[in-house]
Amino acid sequence: VEVQQNLMYLPNRTAYYGQFRDLYQEVIGDHLSTFNGPIASQLSGGLDSSSVTAMAATILNKNQQSMTALSYVPSTGLFKTPTKFYSYDDTNYIQEFAREYPNVNIIYIKDGHKRL
Numbered sequence: 001v002e003v004q005q006n007l008m009y010l011p012n013r014t015a016y017y018g019q020f021r022d023l024y025q026e027v028i029g030d031h032l033s034t035f036n037g038p039i040a041s042q043l044s045g046g047l048d049s050s051s052v053t054a055m056a057a058t059i060l061n062k063n064q065q066s067m068t069a070l071s072y073v074p075s076t077g078l079f080k081t082p083t084k085f086y087s088y089d090d091t092n093y094i095q096e097f098a099r100e101y102p103n104v105n106i107i108y109i110k111d112g113h114k115r116l
Helices: 013-032 047-061 091-100
Strands: 040-042 067-073 104-110
Touching: 013 047, 040 047, 047 067, 047 091, 067 091, 091 104
Parallel strands: 040 067, 067 104
Antiparallel strands: none
């Protein structure tokens, strides 16, 4: 398979951001259009899953549609070596996301207190 290379020169950084957003929205919209049933995503507090879920929610909201996001929440003390500056629990980020995107139904997946 040959990959076609399309070079793009835009006048400034803002134009590149806009072009990226348009392409990102197009790709996610194309994928959403292939589904005939409920839409779901995996949502952590990270940038990757949050940005994909946010874009999907925005697109679906234009048609008054909703989606589900599945989010893993570890039990307190689950990890053997928690770090001083990092929490494995992204619940605060996920709750903030839910406030911004009310058409996303968040389902929290609990671990059952199993040590990893």
